[in-house]
Amino acid sequence: xxxxxxxxxxxxxxxxxxxxxxxxxxxxxxxxxxxxxxxxxxxxxxxxxxxxxxxxxxxxxxxxxxxxxxxxxxxxxxxxxxxxxxxxxxxxxxxxxxxxxxxxxxxxxxxxxxxxxxxxxxxxxxxxxxxxxxxxxxxxxxxxxxxxxxxxxxxxxxxxxxxxxxxx
Amino acid sequence: xxxxxxxxxxxxxxxxxxxxxxxxxxxxxxxxxxxxxxxxxxxxxxxxxxxxxxxxxxxxxxxxxxxxxxxxxxxxxxxxxxxxxxxxxxxxxxxxxxxxxxxxxxxxxxxxxxxxxxxxxxxxxxxxxxxxxxxxxxxxxxxxxxxxxxxxxxxxxxxxxxxxxxxxxxxxxxxxxxxxxxxxxxxxxxxxxxxxxxxxxxxxxxxxxxxxxxxxxxxxxxxxxxxxxxxxxxxxxxxxxxxxxxxxxxxxxxxxxxxxxxxxxxxxxxxxxxxxxxxxxxxxxxxxxxxxxxxxxxxxxxxxxxxxxxxxxxxxxxxxxxxxxxxxxxxxxxxxxxxxxx
Amino acid sequence: xxxxxxxxxxxxxxxxxxxxxxxxxxxxxxxxxxxxxxxxxxxxxxxxxxxxxxxxxxxxxxxxxxxxxxxxxxxxxxxxxxxxxxxxxxxxxxxxxxxx
Numbered sequence: 380x381x382x383x384x385x386x387x388x389x390x391x392x393x394x395x396x397x398x399x400x401x402x403x404x405x406x407x408x409x410x411x412x413x414x415x416x417x418x419x420x421x422x423x424x425x426x427x428x429x430x431x432x433x434x435x436x437x438x439x440x441x442x443x444x445x446x447x448x449x450x451x452x453x454x455x456x457x458x459x460x461x462x463x464x465x466x467x468x469x470x471x472x473x474x475x476x477x478x479x480x481x482x483x484x485x486x487x488x489x490x491x492x493x494x495x496x497x498x499x500x501x502x503x504x505x506x507x508x509x510x511x512x513x514x515x516x517x518x519x520x521x522x523x524x525x526x527x528x529x530x531x532x533x534x535x536x537x538x539x540x541x542x543x544x545x546x547x
Numbered sequence: 548x549x550x551x552x553x554x555x556x557x558x559x560x561x562x563x564x565x566x567x568x569x570x571x572x573x574x575x576x577x578x579x580x581x582x583x584x585x586x587x588x589x590x591x592x593x594x595x596x597x598x599x600x601x602x603x604x605x606x607x608x609x610x611x612x613x614x615x616x617x618x619x620x621x622x623x624x625x626x627x628x629x630x631x632x633x634x635x636x637x638x639x640x641x642x643x644x645x646x647x648x649x650x651x652x653x654x655x656x657x658x659x660x661x662x663x664x665x666x667x668x669x670x671x672x673x674x675x676x677x678x679x680x681x682x683x684x685x686x687x688x689x690x691x692x693x694x695x696x697x698x699x700x701x702x703x704x705x706x707x708x709x710x711x712x713x714x715x716x717x718x719x720x721x722x723x724x725x726x727x728x729x730x731x732x733x734x735x736x737x738x739x740x741x742x743x744x745x746x747x748x749x750x751x752x753x754x755x756x757x758x759x760x761x762x763x764x765x766x767x768x769x770x771x772x773x774x775x776x777x778x779x780x781x782x783x784x785x786x787x788x789x790x791x792x793x794x795x796x797x798x799x800x801x802x803x804x805x806x807x808x809x810x811x812x813x814x815x816x817x818x819x820x821x822x823x824x825x826x827x828x829x830x831x832x833x834x835x836x837x838x839x840x841x842x843x844x845x846x847x848x849x850x851x852x853x854x855x856x857x858x859x860x861x862x863x864x865x866x867x868x869x870x871x872x873x874x875x876x877x878x879x880x881x882x883x884x885x886x887x888x889x
Numbered sequence: 890x891x892x893x894x895x896x897x898x899x900x901x902x903x904x905x906x907x908x909x910x911x912x913x914x915x916x917x918x919x920x921x922x923x924x925x926x927x928x929x930x931x932x933x934x935x936x937x938x939x940x941x942x943x944x945x946x947x948x949x950x951x952x953x954x955x956x957x958x959x960x961x962x963x964x965x966x967x968x969x970x971x972x973x974x975x976x977x978x979x980x981x982x983x984x985x986x987x988x989x
Contacts, residue, residue: 383554385891389899396903396926400910405918406638406700412922413693419929422899425891426940431948433682435932438955441689442719443925443962448696449715450966451918452708454973476912480905487901491894502943509679509739515945516952523949527956534960541967544974 384425392418409447416440428507569670577674578651585807586616592850599854626796631703634793638701643798646694646805650812653687656680657815658742660825660835672835673742680741681733684816685726688771692718694805695773695790702793710789713779713861717770720868721777724767727876728760731883732820745824752823759879761821763872768813770868773806774849776856779864814845896937903930917969917979921962928958 395418398411416439423432505511516524590605590613597604608614630639655674662671677683692715699711733739735756736747754761770777779789786792791802818824818841825834832840859867903926910923932951939947969979976983 381891382895385895389895393899393902393906396906399919399922399926400906400914402919405916406635408919408922410638412925415926416929419933422896422933423936426896426936428936428939428948429677430679430682431932431936431951433679433686434952434955436686437682437689438959439925439929441686441692441722443959445689445692445696445715445719446962446966447918447922448693448700449712449719450970452696452700452712452715453970454979455708473913477909480908480912484901484905488898491897491901502940506940506943506945507948509682512945512948512952516949519946520949523953527953530960531956534964538963538967541964542970 381425385422388418388421388425391415392422405451406448409444409451412447413440413444416444426507427502430507430509430512570675573670573674574655577654581651581654581808581811582804584811585804586620588807588810588846589619589803590616591846592853595847595850596854599851620800623797623800628796628798629793631793633703635701635703638697639793640798642694642698642701643794643801643805644694645697646691647801647808649687649691649694650805650808653684653691654808654812654815656683656741657812657819658745658824659815659838660833676740676742679739681729681739681744681820684812685722685729688809688812689718689722691805691809694802698794698802699790702790704793706787706792707790710786710792713786714773714790717773717777717779717864717868720865721767721770721872724763724868724872724876725771727873727880728763728767729820731757731760731876731880734880734883734887741819741824745819745826748823749826752821752826752828754821754823757821757879757883759875760883761817763876763879764820765817766872768817769849769852770864772809772813772849774810775853776858777864778858779861810846810849811842814842814849817845818842893937893941897934900930900934900937903927903933915981917972917981918966920981921965921969925958925962928954 392415395411395415399408399415402408402411416435420432420435420440423429423435593615594604594612605612605615608618630636656677657680658671658673658676660672664670695714695718696711699707699709699714702708732744732753735753736744738744738747773779791799794802815838818838822841822845825838827834827837830837907923907925907927907930910926911920914920914923932954935947935951935954939945972984973979
């Protein structure tokens, strides 16, 4: 039964991910990416990771993508990007890298099916709630958590310095 | 093949259970009620504004002007829908739909009364009771920004673009304050579930324990719903009408509806977080009536604010949000957490 | 019950779409979005393994991935804005002053 939810969600996310790469206008790409992130939030919810699913919507779809939209509006990038197909002078390179990517993908798929992955652990009802994740975050992962907060602070300062117009 | 059919049958089987029926009826009732509350709210706002500004307000159509909302809706429905030839058609149509959709979905997790028993079935007076209800509301109202952003982008009009830019900047800034001031209440309760929150306030509403958080949440809530004095995205005097400059007829009305539904959602949030939800504190009221009275009072305060304060200047708005509200929020959260741990 | 392999396949495919996007597209903002696709793809497999092994480490790490994504996007978009001030384009092929 879960498969019947999984397939539409996965197909939706994949289609929209392709849409991000192939869309001609940056606005279209951004919209596709928002849709893809909502689809992935659905997939996280399907795996009982409700807290992460909501965080995905708040952080990715609600904050990061708004930032993208904001920059697209600020730079007024409405002109369509017609030359996306061929990277100038490097068509051969593009084709080769695409083949390389497909090769890696093939390898990954064969490796996945080589192992027997059909004995999942029994999951308790509390899996994926905010309380359990918070407990793990503040006991086993305190140091990464603090480092992440410093990273965010540094990024904030960096963004302000970079984007500031110089006052003469 | 038959296995697949079995699976499909198993999948749609829950659709015939009473729980599903009740859920869909609840969803329909909530959505219809939210859409139905908009015209009376517009009437209320215009009447009250009239009184505040020492004039009469609409009083010609029907008794007390009660026919005015109907007249307005009919006018908006039959107006010609003008679309600029240089607008991006798809995004132009998508934007108002996003605004109304997110406004209605956000209300889905708001509980407005104790469970009642009808025909032997216990029915909770909420759309859905999910574990992290508060986060869900923040997530969905965060998606609501896109309606304004898309409207600003697709109209191909500089006023709309400015309005969209302002709205996205303003809503990102004030969402932080909103979230952090709600967090200090969550610290007190220890739960993200809205029903737990209300039950924890059965003796004392949190407004007495967290007066600063209430004030910050209220200010940020007014800013988040784009109401005056924070209605910078649609400042008439500078930006014509902001992000919905190019919209006419029903699509304009949808932005309007979105704003009013957001107002109701925000008032309900404040009621649940700080005013004790449906707890009547000894007064002989039905829980649902107590909730409705509190929400109505807050809606009147929203309207009162609009007719009292002049609009802020844009740079002052951002400075106020980042340099005054946010530090106060963090301070409040810090003090609350320390007291809670001690 | 969805097998683990399905999630891993979805994750690998999304990751590859992201890689191809970075390599093929020349619009700086779209390249950034492709990087976001890759980060999201990693989150899928982190959470799938988490459910499979009944642990919470993967979810904590996907939370960290979101933090890193937020930091990366804020700095990256600031860089794009300051580049746009020098030269009004976001086409990465045109930023070749340092190239010989």
